[in-house]
Amino acid sequence: MADVLNAAQQQAVTADLGNLLVLAGAGSGKTRVLVNRIAWLITEHNAMLPSIFAVTFTNKAATEMKTRLAALLHRSTTNIWIGTFHSLAHRLLRLHWQESNLPQNFQVIDADDQLRLLRKILQQLNVDEERWELKQVQYFINRKKDDGIRAQKLAIANNLFDRVMRDIYQAYEQACNVNGLVDFGELLFRGYELLASNVLLQQHYQERFTHFLVDEFQDTNAIQYNWLKLLAKKAQSVTVVGDDDQSIYGWRGARIENIHRFEQDFPAARVIRLEQNYRSTGTILAAANAVIACNDGRLGKKLWTQQAQGELVTLYTALNEEDEALFVVKQIQQYITTGNDLTEIAVLYRSNAQSRVLEEALVRASIPYCIYGGLRFFERAEIKDALAYLRLAVNPQDNSAFERIINTPARGIGEQSLGKIRALANQYNLSYWEAAKQGIANDILTGKARVGMRTFLSIIESLTNIIATKPLPIVVEQAINSSGLLQFFQQRPGEEARNRAENLAELVSATDNFVIAINDGENIEPKAKVMEFLSYAALEAGEQKRNPASGIQLMTLHAAKGLEFSIVFICGMEEGLFPHHFSKDDPTALEEERRLCYVGITRAMRKLLITYAEQRRLFGREELRKKSRFIAEIPHNLLDIQAGRIYTKAANSVFSLTRVITNKSNAGTIYLGRRVKHTKFGKGTIVDQEGAGDKMRVNVHFDKLGPKWLVAAFAKLEPVD
DNA sequence: ACACCTTTGTCGCGG
DNA sequence: ACAAAGGTGT
Numbered sequence: 001m002a003d004v005l006n007a008a009q010q011q012a013v014t015a016d017l018g019n020l021l022v023l024a025g026a027g028s029g030k031t032r033v034l035v036n037r038i039a040w041l042i043t044e045h046n047a048m049l050p051s052i053f054a055v056t057f058t059n060k061a062a063t064e065m066k067t068r069l070a071a072l073l074h075r076s077t078t079n080i081w082i083g084t085f086h087s088l089a090h091r092l093l094r095l096h097w098q099e100s101n102l103p104q105n106f107q108v109i110d111a112d113d114q115l116r117l118l119r120k121i122l123q124q125l126n127v128d129e130e131r132w133e134l135k136q137v138q139y140f141i142n143r144k145k146d147d148g149i150r151a152q153k154l155a156i157a158n159n160l161f162d163r164v165m166r167d168i169y170q171a172y173e174q175a176c177n178v179n180g181l182v183d184f185g186e187l188l189f190r191g192y193e194l195l196a197s198n199v200l201l202q203q204h205y206q207e208r209f210t211h212f213l214v215d216e217f218q219d220t221n222a223i224q225y226n227w228l229k230l231l232a233k234k235a236q237s238v239t240v241v242g243d244d245d246q247s248i249y250g251w252r253g254a255r256i257e258n259i260h261r262f263e264q265d266f267p268a269a270r271v272i273r274l275e276q277n278y279r280s281t282g283t284i285l286a287a288a289n290a291v292i293a294c295n296d297g298r299l300g301k302k303l304w305t306q307q308a309q310g311e312l313v314t315l316y317t318a319l320n321e322e323d324e325a326l327f328v329v330k331q332i333q334q335y336i337t338t339g340n341d342l343t344e345i346a347v348l349y350r351s352n353a354q355s356r357v358l359e360e361a362l363v364r365a366s367i368p369y370c371i372y373g374g375l376r377f378f379e380r381a382e383i384k385d386a387l388a389y390l391r392l393a394v395n396p397q398d399n400s401a402f403e404r405i406i407n408t409p410a411r412g413i414g415e416q417s418l419g420k421i422r423a424l425a426n427q428y429n430l431s432y433w434e435a436a437k438q439g440i441a442n443d444i445l446t447g448k449a450r451v452g453m454r455t456f457l458s459i460i461e462s463l464t465n466i467i468a469t470k471p472l473p474i475v476v477e478q479a480i481n482s483s484g485l486l487q488f489f490q491q492r493p494g495e496e497a498r499n500r501a502e503n504l505a506e507l508v509s510a511t512d513n514f515v516i517a518i519n520d521g522e523n524i525e526p527k528a529k530v531m532e533f534l535s536y537a538a539l540e541a542g543e544q545k546r547n548p549a550s551g552i553q554l555m556t557l558h559a560a561k562g563l564e565f566s567i568v569f570i571c572g573m574e575e576g577l578f579p580h581h582f583s584k585d586d587p588t589a590l591e592e593e594r595r596l597c598y599v600g601i602t603r604a605m606r607k608l609l610i611t612y613a614e615q616r617r618l619f620g621r622e623e624l625r626k627k628s629r630f631i632a633e634i635p636h637n638l639l640d641i642q643a644g645r646i647y648t649k650a651a652n653s654v655f656s657l658t659r660v661i662t663n664k665s666n667a668g669t670i671y672l673g674r675r676v677k678h679t680k681f682g683k684g685t686i687v688d689q690e691g692a693g694d695k696m697r698v699n700v701h702f703d704k705l706g707p708k709w710l711v712a713a714f715a716k717l718e719p720v721d
Numbered sequence: 722a723c724a725c726c727t728t729t730g731t732c733g734c735g736g
Numbered sequence: 737a738c739a740a741a742g743g744t745g746t
Contacts, residue, residue: 058736086736111735184736251734353732356737373735407722414722448722539736558734580733596734619731620737 005029005036012272013037017045017237019269021217021262023244025303026288026602027279027564030241031061034213035068037239038080041211042073045236049079053209053231055224057216059084059540061562065215081209085224086184086539089191093182099201100194103180105395105531108538112379114138114183117400121171132164140165141172145185146221146253148192180397185253188223195230202230210236216562217242217262221253229265238266244299245292248558248596250588260299277303277602279564281310284608287634288601294633295591312640314609315631320622321354321572324613325361328569331609332367332552335567342368344566346553348600350578354571355554368551372559378541382485382500383507387537389479393463394531396433399425403432409488411452420444433460459483467530473511475530480504557600568604570597573612573628597630624675624685676700676717681708683720 005013009029012022013036024030038054041047056062062083070077081088090108097104109117118137122129144154151170154162176182182190195202212232214220217240220228232238240262247256263269277285285305292298314331318324328347335345347358352374362369377383385408391401406421407413424444425435436453439445445453459482466478480486489501514533524532553565557578572578578597583589601608612627677683684702698712710717 084736187736248734252736351733410723412722416722541736556734577732582733617737 005032006276008272008274008276009033009036012274013040014044015239015270015272019262019266020237020239021259021266021269021271022239022241022274023259023271023299023301024241024274025243025277025301026246026599027277028274028303029278030215030243030274031065031068033274034215034239034241035065035072038069038211038213039072041237047211049077050081051208051210052080052213053088053211054080054082054213055085055088055215056082057084057219058562059087061215062087084539085220085227086187089187089227090535090539092191092194093187096194096198096201099198100190101177102182102190103395103397106180106182107391107395107398107401107531108187108535109181109183109400110379110538110541111138111184112384113181113400113538116404117175117181118168118172120400120403121168121175125167125171127164127168132168137165137168141169142183142185143253144169145183145189146223148189148223148226178397179399180395181400185223188221188227192223192227192230195227205231206234210234212238214238214240215242216246218244218247218256218259219249219252219254220258222255222258223253225255225258225261232266243301245295245301245595246561246599248561248592248599250592273301275301275303277305279605280305280602281307281606283309283312283638284601284604287313287608287638288598290635290638291594291601291630291633292598295594311607313634313638314607314642315639316609316611316642317627318611318613320613320615321357321617322361324571324611325357327611328358328571328609329361329365329367331569332362333365336367340566342552343550345569346555346560346563346565346567346603347569347571348555348557348560348603349571350557350580350596351572352556354577358554358571362552369554370551372553372555376541377503377506377510378537380500380503382489382503383537386476386480386483386485386504386507387534389460389463389483389485390467390475390530391534392433393460393467393479394527394534396460397431399432402436405483406432406436406456407452409484411455411484412448413452413456414449417445417449417453467527469526471526472514472529472533473508475526476508476511476533480507557596560603561599564603564605566605567607567609568600569609569611570600571611572616573610573631574616574625575628576625577616578628578630594630594633597628675720677720678702678710678715678717684708686717 006029009032012020012033022030022033024033034054038052041052042049054062054065056065066077066080066082069080069082081091083091093100093102093106097106115134115138118141119129119134122132122134122137144151151166151173154166154169176186195205209231212228212235214228219242228238228240240259242259244256244259247254247259250256263271280288282305285303289303316324316327318327332345336342347369349355349358355371355374359369359371378387385405388401388404391398392405395401403418406418421432421435421439424430424438425432428435428438430438436445436457440450440453440457462482463475463479467475470478486501486504489497489504511533514536557570575581575584579590579593583593610631612625612631614625616623616625675683675685678700681700681702684700686698686700697709698715698717699709700715700717702708
């Protein structure tokens, strides 16, 4: 075996068969252990590749594991079942669509498709969208699916909320069944039901898979846990690896208790802790340990390192989000001149909306960056439009695809004509597609709508033919051309339209990557390949499309899980933003925020910089901010505190840096946005400044008296919180 | 039916 | 501040 392992890692890799729980702290070599354990199972226990079932949290992690395993074993690993729970469930459902009561051409829908469908259902059920928020409905349904509860199984509702939710859930389930649609939660749920209800299949897979390995076990939900319990009944070995301190997906149904329950449900489980951290400096690790120590109910684990203390954690107090971004840029420029690799620097934030200001500052400074998350390639409207043409061609029952594209681009079929189709479909229990055909045959559609509908029908029909015979790239090309989508955006003026046209063209090249990605799927028929491509677009929307250009890495804290960088910035460390205001009053949610903070800190290898702004634009309003409670949880002696700076707007509106000097006692502590106290006027906020030195004046907006200009040298302003 | 304008909601993380 | 939904005029 090639890799050098420490004692604990070695123990975990070579632990006897049976149940094994590896509690692996951040940066303790968890992936290495998993890969080596698989290799050990194969070489020492003659485990056959097809008998191994390995689950990771993201597709990216799965790919990495495959690559590392192949390198370790010097052979192909295509036979092994490695993937996310979602992709494995999807594979199972494709193989056993009949037993799962699914149409062969069922389609996977993403969160956006789900939301559209729910909006339609709320309208059909005459539910007031003001009162029952769409997002809340979606959340309700998804959590029920994560917990393995069908609408029918919901307790008899005695309050209005439960009754309304149940009705919507039921209608949604039905709509999905009729249209042949499967959402993310449904993949897992139905996959589980398939195995649980079908004894033959259950036995088949229980006998086929004898070794199970699960990564990021702290982020599994109830259904995933039950999956494992069911499948692994006759297993020779079950290895789960996780870190309860890094559980950050509770909002997606993850059950941190799963890691606590493992020892009960999987008897005689051995527990091994990996506590030596190979990633971070002593200082960074001390900061991380101090923050996570504030959480209750941990399994208990103290990371240590042999590394030197290293540099202090920089804490920068910014005037506002512009100032924060400028600080980040200035620091990055310094790191570049001292020879650091751009890709080794990451800027992390709690919510995607924060990226915009940072991006703008990086662009102005001509620093290349690449960004994860936000709007992803396969989620763009024009891409989803193009894919909807394929979806309808593959599955004419898919009414949601029909509705999406019937008049996109515009072909003269408006609300009126669509209403006729809907009525026809309801009356005779037809799909919209069939109803549209009837509408033409029975002269229900007339004039412009009739012409448009004929065009539409022929587009889909010719696509259907091409799908049956031609290779994937040709199919996609035909879809964006014959639909008129590409032409529509090409003819439109403006940069946005041009981008959209380019994206459509890129969709054709995206099929190239895909062909390579599934080449172990060998000679599947053309139509099945299109279906696979559509599923892939839904399941791997995010992890695809890594910007090939190297640069600074921008991403959310969630997206950073599992990654490491030499230099890490965590921006927006403010109450309300991080911890998020939805979480601040809920102790459980707050602990998850704290774990997220722990995850963020432990991404850094050499240097960590934390920033927050005293003033920030939120929803277009300037808001005064307080620093995050998590900052106070880091021991003071680990911090290098930088503040007392001021950015004033010069005439050309470029920000310039000025230090404010008042009198000796509070020199350097007063700057724009700062809360101060005046002996006579009371508390207020500094909102403007002019002049310099002894003559400098500041405009203080007093809480009770409003704005006042004061000479800074005489005002005797005291900083307050 | 569609282009243009006004109003409203959003900014919580993702397979 | 921005994007999407909704309303109005042609």
